[in-house]
Amino acid sequence: MPHLSRTIFHVDMDAFFVSVEELFDPSLKGKPVIVGGQRHERGVVSAASYEARKFGVHSAMPLRTAAKLCPQAIFVDGHPDRYRECSERARRVLSSFSPQVEMVSIDEAYLDMTATERLHGPPLLAAHKLHEKMKAETDLNCSIGIGASRLIAKVCSGKAKPNGVLYIVPGREAKFLAPLDVREIPGVGKVSEQKLHALGIRKVGDLAKYDDSDLEQQFGKWGVALAGKARGEDAGAWFEGEIGADEGAKSIGHEHTYDQDTANVAQLEATLMRLSEMVGRRLRENQLRARTLQLKLRYKDFTTITRAHSVDLPTQLDNEIFQHIQRLFHANWRRGAEVRLLGVQASHFGQGSPQLDFLEDQAGEKWEHALSAADRLRDKFGEGAITLGTGMKGGFRERTHENPAALPGKSKRSEA
Ligand SMILES: [Mg+2]
Incomplete structure (x- = not known):
């Protein structure tokens, strides 16, 4: 290891979707706001303001449940384009603090701030500058966790919310973590x-x-x-890994059947993006990269086509997956024909990255990671915008965590 102690920042935007909505409609400020769809819809909450959270509303909760808990809430469908744009602006701010930025979702990132003291000062001063610059450039607040590992930084940012900074100096990790519930350990x-x-x-x-x-x-x-x-180390798998997993799945895929057949391009693309994100996430969770990406398309009359594309460099990035799938879609969809089902599948896995830890990774990939953030908003954004069926998001989560037998490469992951 080149450094005895690393300085990692985890930067997490505060109530990101809601805050972006407030930028465009300041009247929402200070009110219970629920993003993800309307109160009577079958989707789930993708984000809730702090005011709404006080009533027990949280993301992934059915909108109708949220409406019961907090009837006075303002429900908004949300604006994915705006979130993506703000995320990109935030990423640029982060990149001005460190060349090593890993966007892990639309609104959070890890920065390796090791050895940046000469440029930005000690960690707390650097965090202060980052806060100010973020506010100036994006008009948004973020919380910053600082530690010698990603794990500590991540836990810290959660404790620093909203708009705070928490720094656990090296050596104090175990003491800091000891009183926390085990579930608070990422992974x-x-x-x-x-x-x-x-x-x-x-x-x-x-x-x-x-x-x-x-x-x-x-x-x-x-x-x-x-x-x-x-002990606060980035030991083993970062992402959730459960024991007892079956090895050797040949493909990872997700499908979505519409409640109502659709020929709406925006809706179809949004679904493909969401499915690409789900596939990408599972690839990354399993440290796999896919050489083959396949689109499945079923029309209203049940005619079904599958079209595959082989990529030169195996990928695990949402963005890349989506781009290929989107191309396949437009090359093969009978324009205007109503679609019943869409599916995205990845297969022919290459070797996973030898290092899950981005800190060991070198430059190129960080930028790829940053780019993938745009797609990952679908994960949080949920169903309101892309009209996925009821509980699909929840269903995906459950499958990911509760049916590990369907996931390959588990033991490989825990070796990392
Ligand atoms: Mg956040």
Whole structure:
């Protein structure tokens, strides 16, 4: 390792979608606002203002449930183009602080700020400057977590919300993490949480007290990663990885059937983008890159076509997947014909990146990562804008986390 201690920033925009909506309609400020669709629709909440959250509204909750909890809320469909534009502006601000920026979603990024002191000053001063520049350039607030690992930085930004900074100086990681619920460790999902609880491990401190070898016995390689995470290290898989996964899936794909057949290009493209994002995310979660991308298109009359494209460089990036799929779509769709189902599939996996850790990664890929952020908004943005069927987003999440047998490469991931 070139540095004894790294300085990582995790920058997370505060209530991003809602804040962007407020820029265009200041009358929304200070009100309970719910983005994702209208109160009677079947979709889910993609974002809620802090005022709405006070009523228990949270993202991924059905809109109708949100309407019951917070009847006075203002429901807005949302504006993906605006979010993308603001995200790009935010990315440019971040890039002026570090050449190593990894956008991990539309509104959050990791920055490697190691050895930038001469340029930006010590971490807290740099964070202060970043806050100010972000506000000046985007008119948006963000929260900044700082630590020696991505894990610490990520947890810190969550604790710093809204519009705050939290810095855990190197050496204090375990103390900081100890009182937190194990679920607060990024990468610990529902399944891991349940297993940890069954062992009497509820707090990160409990986990840290556990013997590494006992954890390995219980969880295999994931246990080793957990032990490291409890100390605040970027140990093992960053993304949620559960044990007991089946190896060797041949493809990763997602499909969507419309409630009502559609020939609306914007809607069809939005769905393809969302599906590309879902596929991309699963590729990254499994450290896979696909050589073949396939579009599936079913018309109203059930005629179905599949068209595949092989890429020169295996990819795991939403943006790239979407671009190929979009091209396939426009080359093959009978313009104006109503579509019943769309699917995106990735296959012919190449070697995953040897390093999941972007810090070990070199320049080119960071920019690719940054570009992919544009698509990832679909994940948060949800159904209001792209008219996915009820619970599709939730369904995807459940499948990802609760049916790990369908996912390849799990053990490979935990070795990272
Ligand atoms: Mg955010």
